[in-house]
Amino acid sequence: MPNTKISAKELIIAKALEMYNNCGVEYVGVRELAKELGIKGGNITYYFPTKNDLLREISNRVTESNAEILGKSKIPGLYGFLEMNRLLYFNQYKYRSYFISLPLWLQQDVEFAQTYQAMQVSRRVTFTQELKTLATGGYLLAISDEDLAPLLAALSITNRLWISEATLDGLIADEKLVVNTYLGRLAGLLNFIASEKGKADIRKFLKELK
Template sequence: MSNSSIDKKIISAAVTLFNEKGLIQTSFRDIGEALGISDGHVRYYFRTKEALLLAVFNQMDEEILSKVTLVEEHLGDLHARLKGQIEHVFGVMASYRFFFMESPKTLGQYPELIHAYARLMESRRQLFLMLFSELGKRGVFHVGFDGPTQERVFQTVFLVSEGWIRTHYLSKGTAPDRAAIDSVTTLLIGLIAPYIEE
């Protein structure tokens, strides 16, 4: 493995193991064994589990944003584009499902991760509100879709997004599949649809 790619391979192996075994049960030794390297080699790239988790978290965020676009010049079929982007986001989240299945108590042991999460939530809030504002200027939303309503919709969307994987796992006993992604995508579109002009 070249030095330029080993950190990505470590992150990939860690995600697989965190999804399979959980955060607490996965050690650096497990990650090293999965890659055929020593746990010391893993620690050379990520000195602590928190450093590794932050790298995983940042990679997840980059993947989520990779296909999410703001308003294009021509809106086209807004419903289809919105559906495609939401499905992409939920597909990425399902790939990193351990983040959404671990208990807050477990994740709370990593203060830098908690700070990164808080920053992400605020950046998502700003992104949504900017998108709502831009679409509103283009006549996509009803006039009544004002600031406080937009804030409530964002909060609801964020809570649904954070909880759907855990809810699916607890009710079905399996990781989310395509049907689960389709279902939560439909739910989210249903939250926004009443505010969209015909």
């Protein structure tokens, strides 16, 4: 029985994510999800009493999978930083409907908004340390704490909103194309503050994207 319940729960999550990605979170409710799965709505609300409960589960999986990527041993330098972001971008693409609907959800769910903001603070600390390490290693030009703040803001905007921009640009249907396109833009942003050593890493990374 426990295995059956876990299997059913995973099936619901997988189908919900598929439908959210194809149709949009706002246009898929319990009724539509149950019809697609060929089950009763009660089978879904048993695991997820509300749609927000289902969305929180998806959010937890985004956070956990991102943390796993960030926790892996990284290749040194800007090449390694960009490679880490490549893995993050592909993971974001898997959960793209979540990121597209995120601004509206943050407005509607105060509890989730507080959790999300705390997570962003933690993420900012991680990326601050990454950039300082790159500067110390000679891959980035020397950056003052004052100059670091707008750079972090630009990276944050790029990393959080690229999926929404890609949707508006009509690129979102092609996973590899869209990820490579926006990784290229991220690399271009970093190129402005990269040393010659760092620029060599960027060129190597971009060459492998082709």
